[in-house]
Amino acid sequence: MAITQMMKYEADRDADFARWATSQTGGENLRHCIQCGVCSATCPLSLYMDYTPRRLINLAREGFKNEVLSSLTIWLCASCYACRVECPKKIQVTDIMYALKRRAIQEGVYPKRFPIPVLAKEFGRMIFMWGRVNETLLVIDLFLRTNWFKFLSMTGLGLNLMRTGRMSFLPDSIRRKDELRKILNALEADKTEVAK
Amino acid sequence: MKYLYFPGCSLKGTGKAYEESLLAVFRALGVELKEIDDWNCCGATAYMSVDEAKSYALAGRNLAIAEREELDVIAPCSACYLGLNKAQKSLQDHPEIRARVTKALAAAGLEYHGKVKVRHPLDVLINDVGLDAIAKRIKSPLKGHKFAPYYGCQIVRPFASFDDQYDPKTMDKLLAAAGAENVTFPLKTRCCGGSLTGTVPEVGLRLAYIILKEAKKRGAEAVVTVCPLCQFNLDGYQDQIARKFEAVDMPVVYFTQVLGLAMGLSADELGLKRSIISADVVLAGR
Numbered sequence: 001m002a003i004t005q006m007m008k009y010e011a012d013r014d015a016d017f018a019r020w021a022t023s024q025t026g027g028e029n030l031r032h033c034i035q036c037g038v039c040s041a042t043c044p045l046s047l048y049m050d051y052t053p054r055r056l057i058n059l060a061r062e063g064f065k066n067e068v069l070s071s072l073t074i075w076l077c078a079s080c081y082a083c084r085v086e087c088p089k090k091i092q093v094t095d096i097m098y099a100l101k102r103r104a105i106q107e108g109v110y111p112k113r114f115p116i117p118v119l120a121k122e123f124g125r126m127i128f129m130w131g132r133v134n135e136t137l138l139v140i141d142l143f144l145r146t147n148w149f150k151f152l153s154m155t156g157l158g159l160n161l162m163r164t165g166r167m168s169f170l171p172d173s174i175r176r177k178d179e180l181r182k183i184l185n186a187l188e189a190d191k192t193e194v195a196k
Numbered sequence: 197m198k199y200l201y202f203p204g205c206s207l208k209g210t211g212k213a214y215e216e217s218l219l220a221v222f223r224a225l226g227v228e229l230k231e232i233d234d235w236n237c238c239g240a241t242a243y244m245s246v247d248e249a250k251s252y253a254l255a256g257r258n259l260a261i262a263e264r265e266e267l268d269v270i271a272p273c274s275a276c277y278l279g280l281n282k283a284q285k286s287l288q289d290h291p292e293i294r295a296r297v298t299k300a301l302a303a304a305g306l307e308y309h310g311k312v313k314v315r316h317p318l319d320v321l322i323n324d325v326g327l328d329a330i331a332k333r334i335k336s337p338l339k340g341h342k343f344a345p346y347y348g349c350q351i352v353r354p355f356a357s358f359d360d361q362y363d364p365k366t367m368d369k370l371l372a373a374a375g376a377e378n379v380t381f382p383l384k385t386r387c388c389g390g391s392l393t394g395t396v397p398e399v400g401l402r403l404a405y406i407i408l409k410e411a412k413k414r415g416a417e418a419v420v421t422v423c424p425l426c427q428f429n430l431d432g433y434q435d436q437i438a439r440k441f442e443a444v445d446m447p448v449v450y451f452t453q454v455l456g457l458a459m460g461l462s463a464d465e466l467g468l469k470r471s472i473i474s475a476d477v478v479l480a481g482r
Contacts, residue, residue: 025248025290044387048399076399078390079241081353085361094354101245115395116245123242127254131236133205139394154394157432164470166210175234179304183257186300187249 008064018063020103026095030061039083039093049073053083053093060100069104073097075116115146128184131174136167197324200262200269201229202314204276204424205237210432211273211424213467217452218272218317220465224456225325225333229270232262238271238279241390253297255283259314260306268313270320272452274350274423280314281355316351317452318366318422319358330373335460336482337375343454344381344416345371346407348426352385361385367422367451374458379414383407388426393433404429405437408444417477418447420454431472447475454478 022030040052050072051059060068068074077097084094101120104110110117119142126133126141143151161167174180207215222229237243239254259280262269271277287294288310301308321330345367352361359366364385368378388407393400408430411419421427431448438444449471456466457478468475 025286025293044403045392045399076392076396078349078387078392078403079244080349080387080390082349082387084354092354098244098248102248105246116391119391119395120242120245123240124246124250127237127239127243132208133237133240135206135209142395153436156435160432160435160472161210164472166212166470168209172205172208174236179306180236180254180257182304183253183300183306184250186303187247187253187296190296190300191249 013063014065015063017065017068018061021060021063021096021099024096024099026092027060027099029089029091030057030096032089033057033061033091034089036088038086038088039091042082042086044080044082045076045078049076053077057091057093057096060096066109068100069107069109070111072111074100074104075110075114113146115142118142118145126171128181129177130171131177131180132172134168134171136161136169137171197226198228198230198267199315199320200265200267201231202235202238202258202262202269202271202276202280203231204235204271204273206273206275206424206428210428213470214272214424214427214450214452216465216467217450217456217461220461221452221456221459222317224459224461225330227320227325230265230267232258232269234261238273238276240275240279249293249296249300251279252283252287252293253300255280256287256297256301256308257304257306259284259310259312260301260308262312263307263309268315268320270317271314272317272422273425274348275425277314277316278350278355281357284310284312284314285355316358316422318351318370321370322366323358327369327373330370330455334374334458336458338371338454338458338478339375340481341376341478342379342416343371343376343418343420344411344414345378345384345451346381346411346419346421346426346430347384348421348423349385349387349390351422367420370451370455371420374455376454376458379411379416381411381414381416383410388423388429390425390429393429397433397436400429401433401437401440404433405441405444408434408437408446409441412444412446416446418449418475420449420451422451434473445473447471447473447477449475449478457482
């Protein structure tokens with residue numbers, strides 16, 4: 001029987017990741033967390049998460065990078081802000097979740113074919129193209145990239161939306177697309193500058 | 197009275213009925229809404245997972261365009277309302293992000309000073325138009341109709357600028373002014389599932405089901421909402437909810453549709469035919 005290390009030594013933790021997490025918008029007071037668990041108790045999604053929000057906060061600030069970035073927890077957060085409102089230490093849990101999602105996308109460590117990060121990226125692409133989001137096209141794109149079979153189960157909804165005139169297959173576009181692209185490109189260039 | 201209007205993508209798509217009823221109600225109240233010129237997507241919840249500064253810049257472009265006129269902005273969609281307000285607050289609190297965003301906006305010839313107020317239609321109806329003025333416009337009160345007032349997450353969280361965070365009441369007051377009865381609804385601000393209903397249905401459908409089931413248990417004939425995503429989740433997925441849990445058969449309408457009916461506007465101009473679960477029960481007695 002192979003013996004594997006089940007827990008981490010203190011030295012195994014990623015101190016850089018812990019420093020990064022506590023420097024993110026909303027993560028400044030991550031160290032103040034008293035692990036009371038009110039976030040997990042108010043979270044309507046915590047019962048589906050692999051780490052409850054309380055545990056995730058603790059893992060993030062201690063530098064358990066892989067556990068945190070590959071968790072389902074960050075993707076199940078629906079941004080309802082219930083935890084943030086209740087936190088006695090005013091920790092902006094929702095914003096920390098956003099920062100962790102961004103890092104997970106950057107590092108490409110999210111669960112493969114998992115629809116939420118794909119949705120987020122497609123959403124960004126659509127905005128760059130047209131400046132607005134067409135929900136119908138976004139959903140079709142999402143299912144083709146993740147699970148086209150599941151798309152079939154959505155046909156009932158699609159027909160209902162068509163019947164009630166709530167579906168459109170034409171992208172709605174802004175007029176001054178160049179203006180918006182200049183803004184987004186300026187920030188992209190700025191980011192590369194910061195990285196250097 | 198005049199305001200700038202930020203519709204957002206949903207009100208031009210799956211949430212058309214919200215735009216139709218909102219514009220009709222404000223027109224009837226004599227309040228002018230001017231759509232912000234060439235507005236872009238607010239970024240919703242998805243874009244914040246991709247890029248923080250760009251997400252604030254998306255809001256920044258809209259706000260910079262809005263600033264050219266000295267008017268408050270009305271944002272009816274909860275995600276837009278929060279997205280725009282959150283950007284204002286973050287750009288105020290974090291000078292380093294603000295510097296990057298204003299520089300990027302300047303590259304496109306836009307100026308952002310953070311002086312626009314972004315408000316929810318509930319706030320404007322209660323605090324600017326006023327309940328008295330609205331009560332005077334009620335032509336056919338919704339006597340005997342019982343509703344579950346459902347506010348969802350993002351208009352009272354994380355900021356609560358015009359209503360109570362735990363027990364919001366502005367919509368309750370409007371529905372009461374329209375002659376309807378509000379059932380006690382403890383799930384007023386509970387999450388509808390957001391985008392999870394589409395992306396992880398095994399989880400999202402349960403959240404939507406919980407809201408619908410509670411409304412039924414409380415004796416409501418319809419759930420009244422203020423958000424296009426809540427309306428979409430609660431109305432559009434009921435056949436899937438029926439397959440997975442049980443049939444609830446609960447109409448889900450916008451507060452502007454109910455208010456409009458009481459003001460004597462027609463079901464057609466209020467977009468009531470756009471509900472997937474028939475909202476005819478709301479029309480009973482007219």
